[in-house]
Amino acid sequence: MKKTRVHRRLWTVAAVLGLSITAGVALAQIRPVGKKAGLIQFDVITELNMDKDDRNTAVFARYWVCQDYYAVAVAWSEPHGGGLMYTWRGLAVLSDKIGFRMGHEGYHDWVPVNTTYPKPLGEKAPFEMGGGMTRLKGMRFAEAEALARRIYVSDLGSLKDASQGTDRVVDLKGRENVDGVKRKVAQMKVHAKSNRIESMELFDAQQRQLGTMRYQYDRGGDASALARLVAELPARPEKVVVDANVTSSGTGVGSKIYQVGTVDYVSHKGGRTCTVTYTDVTVGDQVLRLPVHVEVRVSENKQLLRSARLINFQRVNLDKAGVWEAARAFARLSLLARGQTRTQGQNNTSRTETARIT
Numbered sequence: 001m002k003k004t005r006v007h008r009r010l011w012t013v014a015a016v017l018g019l020s021i022t023a024g025v026a027l028a029q030i031r032p033v034g035k036k037a038g039l040i041q042f043d044v045i046t047e048l049n050m051d052k053d054d055r056n057t058a059v060f061a062r063y064w065v066c067q068d069y070y071a072v073a074v075a076w077s078e079p080h081g082g083g084l085m086y087t088w089r090g091l092a093v094l095s096d097k098i099g100f101r102m103g104h105e106g107y108h109d110w111v112p113v114n115t116t117y118p119k120p121l122g123e124k125a126p127f128e129m130g131g132g133m134t135r136l137k138g139m140r141f142a143e144a145e146a147l148a149r150r151i152y153v154s155d156l157g158s159l160k161d162a163s164q165g166t167d168r169v170v171d172l173k174g175r176e177n178v179d180g181v182k183r184k185v186a187q188m189k190v191h192a193k194s195n196r197i198e199s200m201e202l203f204d205a206q207q208r209q210l211g212t213m214r215y216q217y218d219r220g221g222d223a224s225a226l227a228r229l230v231a232e233l234p235a236r237p238e239k240v241v242v243d244a245n246v247t248s249s250g251t252g253v254g255s256k257i258y259q260v261g262t263v264d265y266v267s268h269k270g271g272r273t274c275t276v277t278y279t280d281v282t283v284g285d286q287v288l289r290l291p292v293h294v295e296v297r298v299s300e301n302k303q304l305l306r307s308a309r310l311i312n313f314q315r316v317n318l319d320k321a322g323v324w325e326a327a328r329a330f331a332r333l334s335l336l337a338r339g340q341t342r343t344q345g346q347n348n349t350s351r352t353e354t355a356r357i358t
Contacts, residue, residue, distance in 0.1 A: 039066040041316045046308040062330045064323045069096035073327040089334035092327040100140040112137035148184040166192045233272040238265045271299030284315045
């Protein structure tokens, strides 16, 4: 059985986790690993702590991932009432080097989620909803933000000779982003030991910290195999669009109307700690080191905000057009399930009314 290591990047599980960085690169072999793994399909069950009525929301999605593109389809969410999670059902996304394509089975006439956004995607506008929530049409910017912080193997070239251990600052200013996205990361501080990267700090051009990554490896067997990635993300200021008239009044001074366009908002208040657990997974005739569990907590109090389980990994033989059709078909399950639920409810009502008449 052929054994290949695939160092998956921490992408926002449907824009949930927003960080993308080369994970666990051994200094002795700074090169892409596992590029020939092919197209991998897997399922993701994401739980979101909504802090409302002490209920969590579960989102059921399927992913297709390869070197050149990925696709995501959301089939269902629970609870199945209204709200933000309800609008995710039926959503399909395909992203490649030239565009971010969206299709929504439940909102055929809503153009913003049934279109292709050409890349580069440009700058993200301020949040349009209170509390920093992103609308569906804006979820594409989660990918752009992740790419803006991505570290490439070519960035680590100066560390090839650091075979024993080092603490080194690498200046990334002026280096182009091969994904066509303006880079936010301008400098990184790398701590390496025993021929492996132990931790990495990322900074922007103003020396503001973008995040700190710690890498933990297997203790036995293949000691170069990544076991866990822990990313610490600091709080950061954001803008929220209000676009409303606010009336100010006081005793003896009358009232005055102010137009409020945007207000300041703290995103990731309290900081975020993202933990990705990796393990060996048999996919066809290969054993791949893949992420199987993700957790996001508030750094200050360790409150669990969201988690994801990645399961049912398999290699599939589809081209890009086939992947898009498969994603649309999977997303369509939400409509079928809702239709079946309505039918069952109608049948139950009919039986109840019949019993009453009898």
